[in-house]
Amino acid sequence: MPSLPLPVYFLNSLKTHWGYKLGFTLIVYVALVRYKRYQRINALLQKYPDPTIPLHNREAAQEVLCCFGHYDFPYLYAVSMEYALLMTYGIPSISRILAGTREFARQCLKRTDDTVLFLHEMAEPYPRKVYREMKNNGQLDEVEDRNDTIRESIATERVNFIHGHYPIKHDDFLYTIGLLVLEPARWIDQFEWRQITELEKNALLAVWIYHGERMNIQNIPRSYKKLEEWTNNYGAKHMVYAESNVGVAEATIDLFITLVPRFLNPIARQITVALLGDRLRGAYGIAPPPRGLKSFAVALLKLRALFIKYFMLPRRYPLIRTALRANADNKYVPRWNKYGSVYPHGYKIEDLGPRRFQGKCPVLMKGTMNSSDH
Numbered sequence: 001m002p003s004l005p006l007p008v009y010f011l012n013s014l015k016t017h018w019g020y021k022l023g024f025t026l027i028v029y030v031a032l033v034r035y036k037r038y039q040r041i042n043a044l045l046q047k048y049p050d051p052t053i054p055l056h057n058r059e060a061a062q063e064v065l066c067c068f069g070h071y072d073f074p075y076l077y078a079v080s081m082e083y084a085l086l087m088t089y090g091i092p093s094i095s096r097i098l099a100g101t102r103e104f105a106r107q108c109l110k111r112t113d114d115t116v117l118f119l120h121e122m123a124e125p126y127p128r129k130v131y132r133e134m135k136n137n138g139q140l141d142e143v144e145d146r147n148d149t150i151r152e153s154i155a156t157e158r159v160n161f162i163h164g165h166y167p168i169k170h171d172d173f174l175y176t177i178g179l180l181v182l183e184p185a186r187w188i189d190q191f192e193w194r195q196i197t198e199l200e201k202n203a204l205l206a207v208w209i210y211h212g213e214r215m216n217i218q219n220i221p222r223s224y225k226k227l228e229e230w231t232n233n234y235g236a237k238h239m240v241y242a243e244s245n246v247g248v249a250e251a252t253i254d255l256f257i258t259l260v261p262r263f264l265n266p267i268a269r270q271i272t273v274a275l276l277g278d279r280l281r282g283a284y285g286i287a288p289p290p291r292g293l294k295s296f297a298v299a300l301l302k303l304r305a306l307f308i309k310y311f312m313l314p315r316r317y318p319l320i321r322t323a324l325r326a327n328a329d330n331k332y333v334p335r336w337n338k339y340g341s342v343y344p345h346g347y348k349i350e351d352l353g354p355r356r357f358q359g360k361c362p363v364l365m366k367g368t369m370n371s372s373d374h
Contacts, residue, residue, distance in 0.1 A: 033309075033311060037072075037314055039314070040067055041194070045197065048064070051202055052202055054206045055206050055222070062203075063203075065123070065200075066126050066127045066130060068188070069127075070319050071314060073188050073192050074319035076187050077188070079187065080184040080188070081184065082116075085115065085176075085179075085252075086249065086252055086276075087179050087239075088172070090245055090284060091283075092240065092244060093172055094168075095242060095248050099244040099248055103354060104251040105251060108251040108252060109255060112255060113343075121154075123207065124321065128144070128322065129145055130318055131318055151332075151349055154350055160215055162357055174234075175235070177211075177212040178230065178231030178234070181201075181208050190298075191298070192305050193306070202224060205224050239280065239283045257272065259339065270289045271296075273289050274294040321335060322335065323335060329345070331345065331348055332347055332349070
């Protein structure tokens with residue numbers, strides 16, 4: 001036992017022993033990260049004590065979605081959206097249409113990036129507004145805020161125009177909306193540094209109800225549990241093996257594993273397959289992965305979550321994919337690219353999608369955005 005009082009002994013130790021200094025610094029840092037990590041969601045829970053508020057307040061829904069999709073969990077939120085789309089390819093009535101276009105076989109990267117950019121153009125107006133406001137010291141950019149509304153409308157009308165050329169079943173549309181709500185919540189709950197809250201689940205639901213209805217999707221369940229029940233039942237009934245599933249899925253998985261060096265492609269493919277789930281693997285005709293591989297993959301994701309929770313300070317700015325404003329050519333250059341650059345010089349929203357539809361989209365707002373606005 002030290003002869004000095006314990007607090008004095010401790011302070012003297014900090015002055016003389018580098019190990020104590022390092023340990024004390026680490027404890028303080030971890031405590032700071034822990035506090036900062038929960039600061040944003042705690043503020044939202046205080047601001048919106050009723051978790052159903054996002055269901056009837058679109059501004060609140062956008063604010064909450066921005067918090068977890070662009071600040072707290074941007075990486076796994078993006079991954080979960082990709083897996084949601086991958087799951088739709090296990091429905092033969094969907095995969096037959098996709099396989100028939102030959103877009104995945106010929107240019108999977110462009111086909112995937114176009115879809116993701118459509119989703120971001122519809123969902124990122126609020127995060128873009130927040131980002132610009134933070135960069136401008138709290139000043140609103142009213143021109144770009146109005147332009148964001150136009151961009152969202154053009155993306156929605158463009159998607160509706162393209163979909164209108166294919167015999168897509170209404171329930172397949174509804175199933176896709178269901179997965180875009182459920183998969184992010186499932187991934188975050190299983191693999192992130194904190195659980196998703198009921199407030200956040202309702203924000204997801206509200207945002208995709210809004211976009212779904214603008215895409216003329218009807219009878220979207222108004223509660224998370226009802227949507228979950230409907231989506232799970234539809235998948236259980238319609239997710240079955242078909243040859244068309246295989247080609248679309250294989251092309252997509254091939255794209256996913258381009259993120260790792262080529263010599264790691266086999267293990268990356270097996271890990272991707274391990275995370276798919278038994279029913280989806282059966283719909284693709286893929287054999288189960290080696291025993292223990294899924295546990296290994298889950299363990300890696302859990303370790304990542306622990307590291308983020310205790311050692312990584314939260315983001316200062318929201319992570320967004322789409323450009324804050326158009327360039328000199330009136331095109332939008334993505335802020336980052338995950339798999340490769342499809343549009344290094346930018347894109348026009350009304351030209352996203354299959355090349356055969358370029359210049360053929362009767363978007364009413366087309367031409368309202370010009371370089372003089374920026």
